[in-house]
Amino acid sequence: MxxxxxxxxxxxxxxxxxxxxxxxxxxxxxxxxxxxxxxxxxxxxxxxxxxxxxxxxxxxxxxxxxxxxxxxxxxxxxxxxxxxxLGLDTRWPVVIVGAGKIGAALAQYRGFGTHGFDVVGIYDTDPSRVGTRLNGVTVRADRDLEGDIATLTPRIAVLCVPGEAAQAALDRVVGAGIRAVLNFAPTSLVAPEGVTVRAVNMATELEVLAYALTNESRD
Amino acid sequence: MxxxxxxxxxxxxxxxxxxxxxxxxxxxxxxxxxxxxxxxxxxxxxxxxxxxxxxxxxxxxxxxxxxxxxxxxxxxxxxxxxxxxLGLDTRWPVVIVGAGKIGAALAQYRGFGTHGFDVVGIYDTDPSRVGTRLNGVTVRADRDLEGDIATLTPRIAVLCVPGEAAQAALDRVVGAGIRAVLNFAPTSLVAPEGVTVRAVNMATELEVLAYALTNESRD
DNA sequence: AGTACCTTGTGAAGGATTTCACAAGCACCC
DNA sequence: GGGTGCTTGTGAAATCCTTCACAAGGTACT
Missing domain, CATH: 1.10.10.10 (Winged helix-like DNA-binding domain superfamily/Winged helix DNA-binding domain)
Structure with missing residues (x-):
């Protein structure tokens, strides 16, 4: 049997x-x-x-x-x-916070959708960016963030805000119920227990390379 | 003493x-x-x-x-x-290969320069992008890559090309003498001994988050 | 049907990294 | 000038991760 x-x-x-x-x-x-x-x-x-x-x-x-x-x-x-x-038998709704260079580039990244993640919202504080469209999603004002999280129920937030604003952005999305965050800001963030934060940090990656180049005496 | x-x-x-x-x-x-x-x-x-x-x-x-x-x-x-x-008492010249969304966003990222890394060249195969300026550096044709690496002697290459082109781009920069590479393409690359490759992979980061959300039974 | 060959699945061993716990050192104060 | 309080630096213990090595299971060929 x-x-x-x-x-x-x-x-x-x-x-x-x-x-x-x-x-x-x-x-x-x-x-x-x-x-x-x-x-x-x-x-x-x-x-x-x-x-x-x-x-x-x-x-x-x-x-x-x-x-x-x-x-x-x-x-x-x-x-x-x-x-x-990996939990990819469902689709995961995602919000992007910050529609600057990186946020915009991410929003237009096709692989997002093809791998099971749907961008359901993009937010920015800058009025000149609000209302523009990125890959079919309209940038909304940051004050809509909490309300949208409540109605669209994304499970993941991607932070693309400047370093100074990153902790505040994290606190807001966590307050609104998000428990998984991908942080592109070059700042290490403090999150409450039960919230997973992953950081993608350009500076750190380059520094690891610089370290490797400086110490290439490892045979 | x-x-x-x-x-x-x-x-x-x-x-x-x-x-x-x-x-x-x-x-x-x-x-x-x-x-x-x-x-x-x-x-x-x-x-x-x-x-x-x-x-x-x-x-x-x-x-x-x-x-x-x-x-x-x-x-x-x-x-x-x-x-x-970390080896940051010198400045590190860097070339960016690929001037698409991500390459362009990176080229304009200020933190690059403030952390000791100088973008000395950006390369693309698309003629419509060649000649445009990004943050003070002009995009050059990809055929200039090897020659420029020889004269500008960057130690680090950042790959921002599509997945299909990534391995070829890696082989070219390695052939030209680069020994440290930061790969943004969503493909895992094979490099010869002595070459350090670090990958920044959106899909992987999101999948780690999806895994964490799916298995939040870890107390 | 049997033999040869190949590749998985997995305890056990080995290595590496993290955590523990405490002696040693320094500043400040009485 | 000795006592108190705080924080570093570090061997030793504990934990975690990777590698080893081999039995078990499957295919193909004769």
């Missing part, structure tokens, strides 16, 4: 690096699928993701067993499983 | 998370300095950086001892030390 579930193990706590890698596997598999491949081995997946085959198998093993011994993984099935694991 | 050096320990290998945190401390300290504070304790720094005081002290201890027991750290001195550690 076979069982029905495709994701058996009762998931405990998964390390963030693992989740990041899963996302990377998914990205690669989508391209691999388009190229017409039917199956893939943990070794191939590892090479593409810059890791090892054992790591790939261990990452997946936290959530179930998805492969066939001797064969590898069915590409389409693994894509579906990863989507489910 | 006192010794001269402010960074005594012969640094072995430092974990990437440590370097990221150091960058974060620096970011916060710069703001803290502007507010007029003279000293800071590891505890305050920890709260700002979302970590613990022991972690802060351990991170710094890899590079030397910068504080005064009972007092804390002198803000200006610690800023200078961190800048030196």
């Amino acid at each position: 076979k069982d029905f579930t495709s994701t058996p193990p009762p998931v405990k706590h998964i390390a963030e690096p693992t989740v990041r890698r899963l996302s990377g596997y998914l990205r690669f598999l989508e391209a691999f699928d388009v190229e017409g491949h039917e199956t893939i081995s943990s070794g191939e997946l590892a090479r593409a993701g810059g890791t090892t085959s054992a790591q790939v198998r261990k990452d997946l093993s936290f959530f179930g067993s998805f492969g066939k011994r001797g064969l590898g993984y069915a590409v389409k099935d693994l894509i579906a499983s990863l989507r489910e694991i | 006192k010794d001269f050096t402010s960074t005594p320990p012969p640094v072995k290998h430092i974990a990437e998370p440590t370097v990221r945190r150091l960058s974060g401390y620096l970011r916060f300290l710069e703001a803290f300095d502007v507010e007029g504070h003279e000293t800071i304790s590891s505890g305050e720094l920890a709260r700002a950086g979302g970590t613990t005081s022991a972690q802060v002290r351990k991170d710094l201890s890899f590079f030397g001892s910068f504080g005064k027991r009972g007092l804390g750290y002198a803000v200006k001195d610690l800023i200078a030390s961190l800048r030196e550690i």
Whole structure:
């Protein structure tokens, strides 16, 4: 007798690096699928993701067993499983706070939509930006933020405001019920327990590179 | 007799998370300095950086001892030390490959320059973009890339090209001598030994948030 | 039907990073 | 000038993550 579930193990706590890698596997598999491949081995997946085959198998093993011994993984099935694991079997409404250079660029980024995220609102304090359209969504005044969050119920906010305004923006979206935030402002933010904040910080990325270049004596 | 050096320990290998945190401390300290504070304790720094005081002290201890027991750290001195550690006592010339939405937004990002990085070139294949000016730098044709890298000797390249073009762009800049790359394309890249590639991937960040929201059963 | 070959899934080992806990050092005050 | 209070710097312990190594399971070929 076979069982029905495709994701058996009762998931405990998964390390963030693992989740990041899963996302990377998914990205690669989508391209691999388009190229017409039917199956893939943990070794191939590892090479593409810059890791090892054992790591790939261990990452997946936290959530179930998805492969066939001797064969590898069915590409389409693994894509579906990863989507489910990452919570991408629903679409996620997102608000963008700040319609400056970065906010505008993000709003127009197509990959947003194709990966399961819908921009349902963009907000700015600058009256000259309010009312303009970005990729089909009209920029609204920041005073509409709380009301819109209540009615549109986005689960994720992307902050693209200047550093000085970032903490205030975070406090507002959190106050309105948002519990997951992606912060593009170059400031580290303090959030209450239960709110996940991820930061994308240009300066930090460049500094990590500068450090690597300065210390290239690691063999 | 006192010794001269402010960074005594012969640094072995430092974990990437440590370097990221150091960058974060620096970011916060710069703001803290502007507010007029003279000293800071590891505890305050920890709260700002979302970590613990022991972690802060351990991170710094890899590079030397910068504080005064009972007092804390002198803000200006610690800023200078961190800048030196991260390799920010020189300026770093940077080229941006791709002048689309993201490339253009980055080129106009002021924080670039204020943190020690100079955009010395922007390249694109689209003739309609070549010749336009972005924040004082003229977009040049992609065929100028190799020659410019040879003469301007940037050490870092920022890739803002579409996913399909990213690996080719990486190969070109690496071929021209670049050894540190920041990749904004949503593709994971394969680079030869000795080349550091860091990826900033919108999709991955959002997916980590989606995962967190889907599994908010972690108390 | 059996053999050879390949790849997964996973305990166990090994390494790395974080946290703990406390001695040592410094300033301030009486 | 000794006591008090605070904070650093750091070995040691604990935790977390990765790598190893191999049994188990599947396919293909003879």
